[in-house]
Amino acid sequence: MKGLNRKNKKSKFKRTIMLFISAIFLFSTSFLVGGYFGKKNSVVVSAVKTNENAKNNEQKNDNTKDDQKSNSDREQKDKDKKEKKSEPVLDPYKPDGKKVAYLTFDDGPSSNLTPQILDILKKHNVKATFFLIGTMANENSELVKREKNEGHSVCIHSYSHDYKYVYSSTENFLSDVKRCEMVIKSILGDDYETKLIRFPGGSFGNRLNPYKEAVKKAGYRYVDWNALNGDAEAEYVSVNKLISRLKETAADQEHLVILMHDAPAKETTVQALPSIIEYLKGKGYEFKLLY
C-alpha cells in the first residue's frame, strides 16, 4: 500500500506538473493569439484611422487648394490693383508702333442706351471706358456694376455736369469730382480705385489751367480725346454722319481716344457703334482701357 501510495503520490505530482505546464502553455498561447488579434484589431482601427486621416488630409488638401485658389485670386486681384495703380495710361496718345483704340463714353449711364452699348461691346469682345455723371450713376447703379463686372473701366466725369457750377471755382470743381468719385465707390465698393477724370466739355487750351493744377494736386489725372463720332455736335446726328466723323477724326493716328456719349438722347451712337468697331478692327486697332 505504501508503495502504491507513493506511486499515486508520484503520478499526482506528475499530473500537477503536467497541468501546470499545460496551463502555462495555454496561457501563453492565448496571450499570443490574443496579442495577434489585438494587433490585427489595432491594425483595422488604425486602417480606419488612416482612412479618416486620408479623408482629413483630402479635406485639408481641398482646403489648401481652396486657400491656394483664393490666394491666387487674391494675388491676381492685388496684381490687377497694383497694375492699375502703378501703370495708369498716362499718355494714351504716345505712339509705340501699335494701333490702339480707346473707346470712351461720357454722360451715362442711361437706362435706355447703356445696356445696348454693353451688349454690343460684349458681342464684339471689346472693352471701353465710361466717364460717369454722378447723378446718372445714382439713378442707374446696376448699370455701373454691369460696366465694371463686364471688364470696362468706370471713371469720373463730374457729379452734376453743371458747367456753370463746376467752372465757377476750382473748389467747386474738386468737390463735384470728389462727389462723383464717392458715388462710384458707394456702388462699386471702397476698393474700386478711380482717379481718372474727363473734364466736362474737355480740358483743351489754357483756360482751365488752374483746374488742371487743382485736380493734379488732389491726386487725379485727366484725359481728353483725339477722335470722335461727333454725336455732341448737334441734337441729332445720323448714323452715317457719325461713322464718317469717326473715320475723318481718327485719320491715320496710331492711338485713338474716341469721344462718344451714352446719354439718353444719343440713339444713333448705339446704332453706329457696331460699324465703328468693325471699321477700327479692320484697320488693325487693338481696344484698350483707360484708367
Ligand SMILES: [Zn+2]
Ligand atoms: Zn459730358
